[in-house]
Amino acid sequence: xxxxxxxxxxxxxxxxxxxxxxxxxxxxxxxxxxGVCSACHGPKGQSIxxxxxxxxxxxxNYIVLQLDAFRSHERGDPNARAYMWGMASQLSDAAIxxxxxxxxxxxxxxxxxxxxxxxxxxxxxxxEGIAAQGVPACASCHGKDAQGNGAFPRLGGxxxxxxxxxLQGFQTGTRVNAPIMTAVVRTMSPEQIRAAAAYAASK
Amino acid sequence: xxxxxxxxxxxxxCAVTVAGALGSGAAQAVPSYARQTGLACEACHTAFPELTxxxxxxxxxxxxxxxxxxxxxxxxxxQETLLLNQLAPLSFMFQTSYTRTKSAMPxxxxxxxxxxxxxxxxxxxxxxxxxxxxxxxxxxxxxMTYDGxxxxxxxxxxxxxxxxxxxxxxxxxxxxxxxxxxxxPWNSTPAWQxxxxxxxxxxxxxxxVTMLDGGLVDAGVAGLSMYGYLYNSVYxxxxxxxxxxxxxxxxSTSTNVVNNLAPYxxxxxxxxxxxxxxxxxxxxVVAKIHxxxxxxxxxxxxxxxxxxxxxxxxxxxxxxxxxxSTTYIDEKQTLDSTYGAGASxxxxxxxxxxxxxxxxxxxxxxxxxxxxxxTTGSSDALLYPSGAPVVGFANGSxxxxxxxxxxxxxxxxxLKLALQYTGYSKFNGASSNYDGNGRNASxxxxxxxxFWFNY
Numbered sequence: 019x020x021x022x023x024x025x026x027x028x029x030x031x032x033x034x035x036x037x038x039x040x041x042x043x044x045x046x047x048x049x050x051x052x053g054v055c056s057a058c059h060g061p062k063g064q065s066i067x068x069x070x071x072x073x074x075x076x077x078x079n080y081i082v083l084q085l086d087a088f089r090s091h092e093r094g095d096p097n098a099r100a101y102m103w104g105m106a107s108q109l110s111d112a113a114i115x116x117x118x119x120x121x122x123x124x125x126x127x128x129x130x131x132x133x134x135x136x137x138x139x140x141x142x143x144x145x146e147g148i149a150a151q152g153v154p155a156c157a158s159c160h161g162k163d164a165q166g167n168g169a170f171p172r173l174g175g176x177x178x179x180x181x182x183x184x185l186q187g188f189q190t191g192t193r194v195n196a197p198i199m200t201a202v203v204r205t206m207s208p209e210q211i212r213a214a215a216a217y218a219a220s221k
Numbered sequence: 222x223x224x225x226x227x228x229x230x231x232x233x234x235c236a237v238t239v240a241g242a243l244g245s246g247a248a249q250a251v252p253s254y255a256r257q258t259g260l261a262c263e264a265c266h267t268a269f270p271e272l273t274x275x276x277x278x279x280x281x282x283x284x285x286x287x288x289x290x291x292x293x294x295x296x297x298x299x300q301e302t303l304l305l306n307q308l309a310p311l312s313f314m315f316q317t318s319y320t321r322t323k324s325a326m327p328x329x330x331x332x333x334x335x336x337x338x339x340x341x342x343x344x345x346x347x348x349x350x351x352x353x354x355x356x357x358x359x360x361x362x363x364x365m366t367y368d369g370x371x372x373x374x375x376x377x378x379x380x381x382x383x384x385x386x387x388x389x390x391x392x393x394x395x396x397x398x399x400x401x402x403x404x405x406p407w408n409s410t411p412a413w414q415x416x417x418x419x420x421x422x423x424x425x426x427x428x429x430v431t432m433l434d435g436g437l438v439d440a441g442v443a444g445l446s447m448y449g450y451l452y453n454s455v456y457x458x459x460x461x462x463x464x465x466x467x468x469x470x471x472x473s474t475s476t477n478v479v480n481n482l483a484p485y486x487x488x489x490x491x492x493x494x495x496x497x498x499x500x501x502x503x504x505x506v507v508a509k510i511h512x513x514x515x516x517x518x519x520x521x522x523x524x525x526x527x528x529x530x531x532x533x534x535x536x537x538x539x540x541x542x543x544x545x546s547t548t549y550i551d552e553k554q555t556l557d558s559t560y561g562a563g564a565s566x567x568x569x570x571x572x573x574x575x576x577x578x579x580x581x582x583x584x585x586x587x588x589x590x591x592x593x594x595x596t597t598g599s600s601d602a603l604l605y606p607s608g609a610p611v612v613g614f615a616n617g618s619x620x621x622x623x624x625x626x627x628x629x630x631x632x633x634x635x636l637k638l639a640l641q642y643t644g645y646s647k648f649n650g651a652s653s654n655y656d657g658n659g660r661n662a663s664x665x666x667x668x669x670x671x672f673w674f675n676y
Contacts, residue, residue: 104259
């Protein structure tokens with residue numbers, strides 16, 4: 019078994035010799051994303067659990083705004099507090115920009131089409147809104163293909179459950195960093211929220 | 222699991238005393254990790270000490286993920302020479318408990334007299350932890366524990382890790398630790414097996430345990446292992462354990478000394494989908510042991526070959542959390558030393574342990590758990606001797622089985638109140654008069670109330 023210790027020592031030396039970045043703020047975005055963010059958001063920004071949003075292909079502006087909102091505690095929904103307040107607390111503006119660019123450049127997760135009835139209802143809300151309830155069309159800001167635009171996030175390829183949780187957060191007031199969305203979801207029923215989220219996620 | 226106190230019956234067949242009732246208990250939840258990462262306990266734990274998928278990743282990453290202001294140093298060529306958290310990653314744990322067995326224990330010295338039933342331990346255990354990053358890629362979980370049963374302060378679970386992500390799909394690491402499976406990320410292996418990671422440290426518990434299930438940790442060992450985690454799903458680990466008791470030198474005064482290295486191995490596969498995760502794995506150790514205790518540490522050894530299977534399922538929803546964990550350990554004992562010395566009836570024995578437990582947690586505040594345990598093995602009248610009250614084996618059989626139920630209340634994520642009941646159908650080989658002194662298995666049925674906080 020002596021060879022084992024020799025091998026282990028060699029492993030330490032070999033991995034240690036590859037060097038560490040000079041300062042955490044200078045850590046490359048790829049290194050941060052791979053070594054830290056990927057634990058929840060998955061390799062290249064495609065996560066498994068719907069607790070954690072897919073970041074692959076997300077709008078860079080949107081990521082910058084959210085990381086900044088976590089850092090300043092402006093965004094305080096339960097999972098934002100539990101995970102992201104800590105995670106974002108020591109990020110510099112440059113690191114945030116680097117991460118945003120890294121994730122924006124990744125290939126988005128493919129959307130998953132669900133129950134047909136729900137898709138039809140969701141498509142109607144997404145494309146046309148609900149005039150009687152004063153709900154505007156999602157597509158007007160998030161784009162016809164749900165790809166997002168600047169501060170408006172990509173919804174296509176997102177976990178539907180994550181989108182539902184965000185819409186509920188806007189409705190109940192646990193997430194308050196997007197006043198437009200607070201106004202949009204005010205009158206939506208739980209079924210309408212689920213349908214719109216499922217359709218947007220499927221794009 | 223507290224390593225303080227008891228040496229298992231099987232390993233030192235002579236040391237069978239009532240006072241030696243075993244201590245058990247674990248603590249893996251440490252708020253210094255929360256302070257270091259800025260993550261709430263719920264990020265890494267369903268209810269402490271059970272880890273979530275993210276908690277497993279944090280552990281495998283070497284406890285190094287960090288979000289604190291740093292004290293740092295660099296060399297003229299910009300190489301990092303220091304990176305220290307401005308706050309030391311220290312934590313404190315306190316447990317106090319009340320234990321009552323169905324029938325009172327016999328008095329430890331006066332024949333025919335009974336001890337008082339209903340024991341308060343204040344504390345049952347109190348621990349100090351250093352738990353957090355030491356340097357980039359290097360982190361630790363170090364526990365020092367005051368044990369309320371023995372009244373001593375001693376070294377407890379330790380896991381020092383070096384880990385590095387090679388790319389987004391492969392993580393490699395090393396663990397230096399003192400308890401086989403303490404380094405394991407799943408809660409289906411013995412060191413951190415949930416849901417019943419805590420049991421009364423004063424109530425009697427079955428005398429026969431396998432090496433993997435506590436035998437080695439009680440002997441005092443230190444081990445180094447290498448591990449790899451691929452695609453967030455395939456885990457492989459290989460290492461070895463060496464004797465490391467608190468002693469000036471290893472000689473005939475030592476007991477249960479591991480000959481050379483005891484190789485340890487572990488493979489596991491985890492599949493995550495949505496909010497579910499399911500792990501299945503195997504692990505094992507092969508330990509050649511000199512019984513010592515007056516016998517020279519040369520010549521024949523006892524060889525223990527353990528292999529085990531384990532599995533864990535978790536569903537982690539916003540309101541509901543369900544976990545199931547199970548393990549089966551099979552130990553082949555080739556007792557060349559003990560048999561040669563006339564201290565066992567058979568030249569070789571088997572010992573098998575099976576445990577399964579499931580828990581439900583509502584809004585991370587209210588929990589309930591139920592589990593079953595069973596140990597069976599070869600009868601060996603010398604290895605499992607009769608005669609001693611409570612801890613004896615009247616018919617030389619190590620067989621025990623029973624069930625445990627528990628209710629939990631966690632008013633905050635770092636505070637737990639647990640009410641637990643353990644019922645025995647069989648204890649140390651029999652249901653009735655198992656110790657040869659008239660004690661029945663059900664007399665050891667245990668009610669246990671635990672108050673536990675970490676800060």
